[in-house]
Amino acid sequence: MSGSQEALARLRGVVSGAVGRGRQAAVRAREQGDRFRADSRELAEKVDRRAAKPTRDDVTSEELRASATAFREGAGLSVPTLPSGEELLAEAQKAEEARRAMPAPFRKAHSPAGLQTFGEDEDDDFSQQRILG
Incomplete structure (x- = not known):
């Protein structure tokens, strides 16, 4: 085997390994994205049903919400109408107070x-x- 054939064989091996690693990374990224989308969808459904129990730490700032809305609209994606964090906190507090006020x-x-x-x-x-x- 000449030097050029050996170099070509090494190059093919390196390229093959890189392609394999790239495919594995793509699969992992796709799985992670799918999990994230499923979790986001589930959380949005809980918020719609008012089943989510938000805390002050869970509330997204209005600036970040506006930025996310602008990004989604700019990308041509749908923007679901969800209540603000303050509305969710107020509703959760009212529901908790009502639950505590109910007699046994x-x-x-x-x-x-x-x-x-x-x-x-x-x-x-x-x-x-x-x-x-």
Whole structure:
């Protein structure tokens, strides 16, 4: 084998290795992007359902929101209308206060093992099923 053939073989090996590493990197990047998009979609759906429980640290600044909106519009992407962080925090606080203000469900004193029963009539209490069986 001449020197030029050896050099060509080494070059092909280097190029082949680089192409393989590039493909692996592309696969990893695609997987990471897919996970990120799925997580973002899930979070947006939670926000739409008002199921997300935001904290002050989770709130995105208005400047960053405006920048992201401008980028998406400039790229021709859709821009979902989501409530601001302050609105989410206010709603979450109201929901928590309402949950705390709700009275505990009615509980009969003779209910075994402290099981919750919700009926007013003695015939509605099925926590005593072992007696019926």
